[in-house]
Amino acid sequence: GAGVSQSPSNKVTEKGKDVELRCDPISGHTALYWYRQSLGQGLEFLIYFQGNSAPDKSGLPSDRFSAERTGGSVSTLTIQRTQQEDSAVYLCASSRRQGANQPQHFGDGTRLSIL
Amino acid sequence: ELKVEQNPLFLSMQEGKNYTIYCNYSTTSDRLYWYRQDPGKSLESLFVLLSNGAVKQEGRLMASLDTKARLSTLHITAAVHDLSATYFCAVGYGNKLVFGAGTILRVKS
Numbered sequence: 001g002a003g004v005s006q007s008p009s010n011k012v013t014e015k016g017k018d019v020e021l022r023c024d025p026i027s028g029h030t031a032l033y034w035y036r037q038s039l040g041q042g043l044e045f046l047i048y049f050q051g052n053s054a055p056d057k058s059g060l061p062s063d064r065f066s067a068e069r070t071g072g073s074v075s076t077l078t079i080q081r082t083q084q085e086d087s088a089v090y091l092c093a094s095s096r097r098q099g100a101n102q103p104q105h106f107g108d109g110t111r112l113s114i115l
Numbered sequence: 116e117l118k119v120e121q122n123p124l125f126l127s128m129q130e131g132k133n134y135t136i137y138c139n140y141s142t143t144s145d146r147l148y149w150y151r152q153d154p155g156k157s158l159e160s161l162f163v164l165l166s167n168g169a170v171k172q173e174g175r176l177m178a179s180l181d182t183k184a185r186l187s188t189l190h191i192t193a194a195v196h197d198l199s200a201t202y203f204c205a206v207g208y209g210n211k212l213v214f215g216a217g218t219i220l221r222v223k224s
Contacts, residue, residue: 033211043203045211056210091157103148103160104212 002026004107006092012113015084021077021110023092031095032075033104034067038088046090049075050097079112087114117142117208121215128194128222136218138187138204146207147187149178151200152217158203162189194222 005024013019025032034046045059049069060066064082069075079086089111093104118141128134138147146165150158162171164180164187171178175198177190187204199222205212 035212042216043205043212043214045213048210050210059211093158101146101163101165103163105160106150106158108157 004092004094004105006090006107006110008110009108010111010113012115013082014115016081018078018080019082019112021079021090021092021112023075023077023094023107025073025075025092025094026105028096029094029105030072030097031102031104032069033093033095034075034077035091035093036088037091037109041088043091046077082112082114084114087112117144117206117213119204119206119213119215121204121218123218124216125219126221128191128220130195130222130224131193133193134191136189136191136202136204136220138189138206138215140185140187140206140213142208143182143185144206144208145182147180148205148207148212149187149189150203150205152203153200161202191220194220196222196224198222 007022030051032049037043047067048056064080067077089109091106091109093106095102095104120139122137149161151161152158162178167182169180175192180187201217201219203217204215
């Protein structure tokens with residue numbers, strides 16, 4: 001596709017359940033990022049993947065959060081034992097490489113609501 | 116830890132007027148970005164600024180960067196209703212972007 005694709009667009013789940021969010025980056029983009037956007041915290045970095053290098057997980061808020069990127073393309077963000085404070089819009093972005101002149105292109109996000 | 120501050124957080128403008136949004140950041144960085152977000156939509160890249168004194172213009176928007184002052188500005192010229200959106204600055208910090216809180220811009224007819 002032409003842009004970053006995320007699914008599902010909306011997810012409502014009960015507290016304590018696990019959720020998986022998917023991101024399909026722009027073809028040819030080797031760098032992939034996850035952010036979340038919430039009213040209280042604004043836009044926060046979660047994790048970064050670049051090619052086959054070890055991911056930068058420094059933004060993950062707790063060990064309930066994990067992410068993987070298979071084959072250098074599609075990425076999945078998993079939240080285990082969801083809490084109400086996990087409610088947010090989760091945004092995925094990709095760029096050609098991690099370089100100064102490469103803007104990150106964002107998907108439409110997954111709106112996650114924890115009941 | 117890098118901090119990014121935008122002001123104002125909310126801006127209500129009349130069509131045809133000019134205004135500037137400011138983005139201050141606390142630590143040296145070699146890259147700064149401006150994004151636009153429409154309600155319920157994702158972020159659209161507007162500008163990439165990489166060097167001191169860089170100035171970029173697109174339509175009624177012009178962005179500049181002063182790395183010594185750690186300040187970027189987004190200037191709006193002769194605002195039109197279509198510019199109504201939330202504008203974010205983001206500063207490159209290692210592998211990530213650190214975002215400002217965003218400026219909600221409303222252009223009134």
